[in-house]
Amino acid sequence: MAKTIIEKIIQSHSPDEVAPGRIVWMDLDVRSARDFGGANVVKNFEREYPGESPADARKTFFTFDLCAPACSLKYADNQQLCRDFARKHGIRVYDVDAGIGSHVMIEEGLAAPGTTVVGTDSHLNILGAVECFGQGMGDVDIAFAFKTGRAWFEVPESVKVVLKGTPSAQAGAKDLTLFLCRELGTKKIALRSAEFSGPAAEALSPAGRITLCSMITEMAGIIGFVSREGGLAADLGAAYTAVVEVDVTGLPPQVAVPPSPNTVKPLAGVKGIKIDSGFIGSCTNGRTEDLARAAEVLRGRKVKPGVMLKVVPATRRVYEEILERGILETLFRSGAIVINPGCGGCAEGHAGLTGKGETQISTGNRNFPGKQGKGKTYLAGPAVAAASCVAGEIRGPEDL
Amino acid sequence: MDTDIRQGRLWVLLDAAGRIIEDIDTDQIFHNAHLAISDIAQMGPLAFGNLEGWTDFPGKCAPGDIIVAGRNFGAGSSRQQAVDCFIALKVGAILAPSYSAIYFRNAVNSGLPVLKILDLDRLLAQRKLASGDVVRFDVRTGKGGNLTRPAVFALDPMGGVQYDIFRAGDLFKYGKPAGTK
Numbered sequence: 001m002a003k004t005i006i007e008k009i010i011q012s013h014s015p016d017e018v019a020p021g022r023i024v025w026m027d028l029d030v031r032s033a034r035d036f037g038g039a040n041v042v043k044n045f046e047r048e049y050p051g052e053s054p055a056d057a058r059k060t061f062f063t064f065d066l067c068a069p070a071c072s073l074k075y076a077d078n079q080q081l082c083r084d085f086a087r088k089h090g091i092r093v094y095d096v097d098a099g100i101g102s103h104v105m106i107e108e109g110l111a112a113p114g115t116t117v118v119g120t121d122s123h124l125n126i127l128g129a130v131e132c133f134g135q136g137m138g139d140v141d142i143a144f145a146f147k148t149g150r151a152w153f154e155v156p157e158s159v160k161v162v163l164k165g166t167p168s169a170q171a172g173a174k175d176l177t178l179f180l181c182r183e184l185g186t187k188k189i190a191l192r193s194a195e196f197s198g199p200a201a202e203a204l205s206p207a208g209r210i211t212l213c214s215m216i217t218e219m220a221g222i223i224g225f226v227s228r229e230g231g232l233a234a235d236l237g238a239a240y241t242a243v244v245e246v247d248v249t250g251l252p253p254q255v256a257v258p259p260s261p262n263t264v265k266p267l268a269g270v271k272g273i274k275i276d277s278g279f280i281g282s283c284t285n286g287r288t289e290d291l292a293r294a295a296e297v298l299r300g301r302k303v304k305p306g307v308m309l310k311v312v313p314a315t316r317r318v319y320e321e322i323l324e325r326g327i328l329e330t331l332f333r334s335g336a337i338v339i340n341p342g343c344g345g346c347a348e349g350h351a352g353l354t355g356k357g358e359t360q361i362s363t364g365n366r367n368f369p370g371k372q373g374k375g376k377t378y379l380a381g382p383a384v385a386a387a388s389c390v391a392g393e394i395r396g397p398e399d400l
Numbered sequence: 401m402d403t404d405i406r407q408g409r410l411w412v413l414l415d416a417a418g419r420i421i422e423d424i425d426t427d428q429i430f431h432n433a434h435l436a437i438s439d440i441a442q443m444g445p446l447a448f449g450n451l452e453g454w455t456d457f458p459g460k461c462a463p464g465d466i467i468v469a470g471r472n473f474g475a476g477s478s479r480q481q482a483v484d485c486f487i488a489l490k491v492g493a494i495l496a497p498s499y500s501a502i503y504f505r506n507a508v509n510s511g512l513p514v515l516k517i518l519d520l521d522r523l524l525a526q527r528k529l530a531s532g533d534v535v536r537f538d539v540r541t542g543k544g545g546n547l548t549r550p551a552v553f554a555l556d557p558m559g560g561v562q563y564d565i566f567r568a569g570d571l572f573k574y575g576k577p578a579g580t581k
């Protein structure tokens with residue numbers, strides 16, 4: 001039977017017959033845990049399987065990215081618990097210097113087209129950007145996966161999302177992604193696999209595909225794949241639950257306003273909102289290309305006095321690239337704080353939170369109430385975030 | 401009592417305007433500031449600690465109580481604590497029209513009954529279900545009734561792996577001794 005992309009990947013990892021709605025057991029090429037969740041995975045494992053070893057240490061990893069290096073005793077304890085377990089079982093740890101686990105797994109080739117990867121990161125479906133079936137799971141699932149190398153999974157239905165037209169030159173991958181968060185909401189691809197096609201999808205760079213796939217979680221989807229030349233494709237005649245067309249012709253920059261990533265407006269509708277701080281980074285916008293875009297805006301300019309701009313490269317490799325390309329210097333001279341790679345900026349971790357009454361513009365992926373502290377968070381792309389920090393209010397680079 | 405049958409008092413998660421709250425995310429259920437907590441006993445008092453209007457829930461909830469929430473319950477992060485905090489409070493079940501995929505499987509794996517309730521908007525609009533009502537339902541057949549007022553409701557019946565894990569207690573118990581299925 002003709003299969004969609006997700007069905008093909010799952011079928012190649014399951015002895016069961018794969019069809020939408022069916023629950024199958026799936027072999028996992030990579031099972032991982034972070035510094036949040038990881039300690040509970042270890043505790044679960046040691047409680048349930050005392051004296052036993054993981055199924056395959058070479059396919060098992062820890063990635064520390066949430067609080068890196070640890071800025072609280074609890075994180076320090078949890079990380080050390082994982083390190084001790086890893087040493088005992090010969091498991092590799094991508095430690096606090098490495099960066100965001102999902103990005104590290106892409107860079108290291110652990111997440112490759114057609115593979116299956118699980119971990120304790122709810123944005124692990126970002127790996128759809130490299131045609132890998134990544135799934136975030138809780139610490140019970142992951143402890144079980146460490147031990148057995150398998151997980152049960154309900155095969156999702158697939159939806160085709162066809163992007164019509166070409167966005168404006170000012171709009172980047174994040175603007176397209178935020179627009180899709182608005183258009184698809186949390187219903188249209190909910191619990192489904194989405195296959196994006198059309199010229200605007202095919203024009204995305206590898207970093208742009210990461211940006212789009214990183215926010216499938218915010219659209220309540222299982223995973224997203226982006227059509228590209230030479231990429232993994234569905235079989236001809238594969239069955240889709242729905243085909244959704246989204247017109248992106250002339251799309252201007254977009255901003256998600258509180259309280260959710262799905263309440264999205266054109267930039268023009270939110271210009272002038274005063275901000276206290278900015279954050280550029282995250283698994284959504286922490287690639288070299290994203291930081292280069294911010295640096296273009298910041299070159300020869302200063303972050304407005306009284307405004308704080310935090311920049312967090314996704315990985316150590318990105319950090320190295322921005323160092324070598326002079327991007328780091330531009331960011332530094334503009335007044336930005338450049339912080340160790342990782343997930344800081346999106347959750348409580350090594351890059352801090354917002355305080356009561358603070359308004360932040362962020363290139364992250366979530367702005368739910370309380371997520372980044374007690375302040376308000378607006379989500380935007382790197383160019384708008386950078387320009388807003390120069391202006392002290394939400395603006396696009398062309399308004400500076 | 402047959403473990404397939406659940407009975408308990410309802411807490412219907414309404415906002416200040418009386419609407420059912422949809423898209424409740426894991427930061428509202430169990431805030432990321434508490435992620436380093438790994439002892440289940442400490443998680444109960446933090447349940448709904450960031451959900452406006454419901455931060456006093458842990459004090460009000462009694463063992464066996466049942467939560468009714470809007471669609472896409474448990475959106476957001478993969479944290480098991482957002483399930484474990486309810487296990488700590490001995491919540492009997494959660495009923496919602498839909499769940500985030502990760503939340504749903506986390507709950508299934510921990511043996512917390514999470515069921516999809518059909519036609520919730522109508523049931524609420526017709527006042528067939530309200531906070532304080534005592535309801536009784538069968539997870540296997542999906543048939544439920546309100547013992548406080550005359551009303552019936554339907555749940556998507558638990559089946560397949562979810563039911564097997566539920567009966568075993570949790571994923572680990574289900575997986576033993578073979579370690580697989």
